[in-house]
Amino acid sequence: MERKHAIFPARVGIIFLTPAILFVIVFLLYPFVRVFLLSFTNQTLLGTTAPNPEFVGLDNYRHLFNPDRWMRLGEFGSALKITTQFVVGSALIGQAGMGMLIAWAFYRKRGVLREVVFTLVILAWIIPETVVAFTWVAFLDWEFGTLNSVLETVGLGRPDWLFERPLQSIILFNSWRGTAFSMLLFSGALETIPPSYVETAEVVGATAWQKFRDIFFPLLRGHILTDLILITLWTFNVFTPFLLTGGGPAKRTEVVSIYTYRTAFMGRHEFGKGSSIAVVMMLINLGLALIYLASIRRRRAT
Amino acid sequence: MNSFVIRSWLARGLLFAFSVVIAASFVTPLLWLITAPFNTQANLAVTIPTNPSLANFEAVYHNKFAMRALFQNNLIIGGGVMVLVAGVATMASYGLSRTHVPGRDVLVYVLILFSSVVSGTAAMVPIFLLVFRLGLIDTYAGVILVMTGGLLPSAIFIMRDFIDSIPRSYEEAALVCGASSLRVFRDVALPMVRPGVVVVAIWAFVNAWGAFLIPSVLLRSPDRMPASIASYSFYTEAGTPNLTLLSAYAFLYTIPVLVLYLIVNWRFGFRFFGGIKS
Numbered sequence: 001m002e003r004k005h006a007i008f009p010a011r012v013g014i015i016f017l018t019p020a021i022l023f024v025i026v027f028l029l030y031p032f033v034r035v036f037l038l039s040f041t042n043q044t045l046l047g048t049t050a051p052n053p054e055f056v057g058l059d060n061y062r063h064l065f066n067p068d069r070w071m072r073l074g075e076f077g078s079a080l081k082i083t084t085q086f087v088v089g090s091a092l093i094g095q096a097g098m099g100m101l102i103a104w105a106f107y108r109k110r111g112v113l114r115e116v117v118f119t120l121v122i123l124a125w126i127i128p129e130t131v132v133a134f135t136w137v138a139f140l141d142w143e144f145g146t147l148n149s150v151l152e153t154v155g156l157g158r159p160d161w162l163f164e165r166p167l168q169s170i171i172l173f174n175s176w177r178g179t180a181f182s183m184l185l186f187s188g189a190l191e192t193i194p195p196s197y198v199e200t201a202e203v204v205g206a207t208a209w210q211k212f213r214d215i216f217f218p219l220l221r222g223h224i225l226t227d228l229i230l231i232t233l234w235t236f237n238v239f240t241p242f243l244l245t246g247g248g249p250a251k252r253t254e255v256v257s258i259y260t261y262r263t264a265f266m267g268r269h270e271f272g273k274g275s276s277i278a279v280v281m282m283l284i285n286l287g288l289a290l291i292y293l294a295s296i297r298r299r300r301a302t
Numbered sequence: 303m304n305s306f307v308i309r310s311w312l313a314r315g316l317l318f319a320f321s322v323v324i325a326a327s328f329v330t331p332l333l334w335l336i337t338a339p340f341n342t343q344a345n346l347a348v349t350i351p352t353n354p355s356l357a358n359f360e361a362v363y364h365n366k367f368a369m370r371a372l373f374q375n376n377l378i379i380g381g382g383v384m385v386l387v388a389g390v391a392t393m394a395s396y397g398l399s400r401t402h403v404p405g406r407d408v409l410v411y412v413l414i415l416f417s418s419v420v421s422g423t424a425a426m427v428p429i430f431l432l433v434f435r436l437g438l439i440d441t442y443a444g445v446i447l448v449m450t451g452g453l454l455p456s457a458i459f460i461m462r463d464f465i466d467s468i469p470r471s472y473e474e475a476a477l478v479c480g481a482s483s484l485r486v487f488r489d490v491a492l493p494m495v496r497p498g499v500v501v502v503a504i505w506a507f508v509n510a511w512g513a514f515l516i517p518s519v520l521l522r523s524p525d526r527m528p529a530s531i532a533s534y535s536f537y538t539e540a541g542t543p544n545l546t547l548l549s550a551y552a553f554l555y556t557i558p559v560l561v562l563y564l565i566v567n568w569r570f571g572f573r574f575f576g577g578i579k580s
Contacts, residue, residue: 006400006401006402007400007401007470007473007474007477007486008400008401008483008486009401010401010402010403010404012397012401012483013397013398013400013401013402013403013406014397014403015397016393016394016396016397016401016487017393017394017397017398017403017409019389019390019393019394020390020391020393020394020454020458021394021409023390023450023451023454024412024413024416024451024454024455026432026451027420027429027432027447027448027450027451027452028416028417028420028451028455029412029416030428030432031420031425031428031429031432032416032419032420032428034428034431034432035424035425035427035428038427038428038431043431098324102324105317105320105321106317109317113317113318113321114321116321116325117321117324117325117328120324120325120328120329121324121328122563123328123332123560123563124328124331124332126508126559126563127332127512127556127559127560128511128512128529128530128555128556128559129512129514129530130512130514130529130530130531130533130552130555131335131512131533131552131555131556132331132332134335134533134543134548134549134552135331135332135334135335135552136331137346138334138338138346138347138348138545139330139331139334141346141347143346144345144346144347145346145347146330146331146333146334146347146348147330147331149347150330176327176328176331179328233418237421237422237423237424238422239422239423239514239515243514257422257423257424258423260423260424260426260427261423261426261515264423264426264427264430265426265430265519271427271430271431274427275427275428277424278423278424278425278427278428281422281423281424282419282420282424282425285418285419285421285424286415286419288418289414289415289418289419290415292418293411293414293415
């Protein structure tokens with residue numbers, strides 16, 4: 001951060017910052033501390049433990065990590081495994097791969113094609129999540145869905161997506177939903193590459209793959225890292241699959257965000273147990289965010 | 303024709319084919335949203351209606367609950383979040399940009415870190431209890447405050463880019479002429495950063511407009527539900543949706559987002575506004 005001289009004294013700055021600082025303390029820092037404390041209690045919404053939660057030590061964590069059952073469907077280990085598959089499939093491969101492909105295809109190109117493709121990809125990203133969930137239920141429908149009409153025409157069968165392949169369904173959905181971010185980030189990053197590098201490579205007859213490997217990839221390594229960390233972080237926390245599958249069938253798409261929601265906000269509303277899941281999620285988030293900040297700092301330093 | 307011309311035509315053809323494939327795969331899942339609302343016999347298939355009609359919209363119009371969700375609750379929540387986020391973020395980023403508050407770098411670091419850590423469903427567990435204690439469960443204020451808290455860090459980074467990019471000389475001149483700091487902010491700086499305020503306001507509004515998780519956790523009475531949740535009123539008790547009405551409602555619900563996107567794209571060009579630095 002470059003240091004420019006101040007226009008106003010610090011006192012004025014504090015006045016300007018006070019509302020924001022209050023919001024950060026109340027809605028970010030306080031919940032972060034509170035969730036740790038809650039995770040050692042048996043707090044619920046209803047029943048006797050609602051007004052007077054008891055301290056239960058590490059019970060909630062023992063329950064989460066109970067080796068006998070934690071890999072069963074609908075348990076924490078299973079949710080983590082499904083989330084990992086979801087993040088790798090939809091964010092790291094789907095969104096980042098497709099985003100890079102589109103950004104690269106339109107490198108230093110303007111025109112109608114680019115406008116159309118970029119607009120459609122961005123639309124998928126900004127339309128309200130309940131609406132895209134409805135259109136995807138229609139799109140994936142076994143009998144009437146457009147996807148199966150297309151697949152059948154080309155002779156690829158007619159799978160019942162949301163029941164036979166629920167995880168693939170939400171991976172496909174989330175790749176579609178979030179490609180825009182990676183596409184915009186990469187296409188912005190590509191513009192920072194001096195054209196002379198590419199022209200020189202073209203003069204000596206480099207192939208597209210060689211240009212990508214020897215020019216784009218090394219120069220964009222920082223942007224790629226930024227992109228991968230951020231989309232991992234967001235996809236890890238995203239709740240939208242719930243609107244498509246509700247976590248089912250038979251908990252086969254229950255990612256950790258849905259597992260948390262089901263524990264804390266459905267059924268018995270077990271806030272204590274829900275908090276222990278939230279603590280593990282936030283620690284994973286914290287790890288990813290620290291890697292992100294460290295990578296930015298290292299690049300600034302060099 | 304020399305080989306260069308052939309290669310260039312080949313490249314153009316490839317790009318065209320690629321664009322068609324990508325455009326088709328991104329638009330196909332949305333086609334249902336365009337055809338079904340105008341078809342009085344809509345099912346889950348994408349069929350171009352033979353007699354396009356607005357009857358579905360008329361039927362939706364008579365669903366008072368869903369209409370109130372869209373035209374009252376969504377506007378109150380979206381409007382409240384928009385005003386609060388834009389106001390607080392503009393002030394904060396102005397303070398960060400124009401003064402040297404002690405601990406400024408720490409504040410920025412905490413902001414980046416905790417905005418990504420305390421998010422999503424995990425954050426809703428402690429936040430629900432907080433809102434409960436504040437007595438704000440089932441109020442617009444609870445939803446608006448929680449959403450503002452979540453959007454504020456990113457909004458501050460977007461605003462900071464705009465504010466850092468405007469020249470300081472006008473503000474300095476105004477100060478020399480004896481204007482108060484509030485006056486410099488309001489009458490000199492604010493008019494210059496107006497595009498930034500507009501972008502942040504629209505961004506916050508669109509985020510609040512589409513939100514599902516926060517209102518579904520914090521609201522109870524049907525009267526206050528936003529459209530994202532009211533959409534489910536077109537399901538029967540047995541869980542089967544009334545597709546004609548649902549599609550028409552989803553269509554209405556999407557229009558403001560599309561209009562705002564077009565405005566931002568036309569006035570400023572849709573791009574990243576700050577936040578993502580690498």
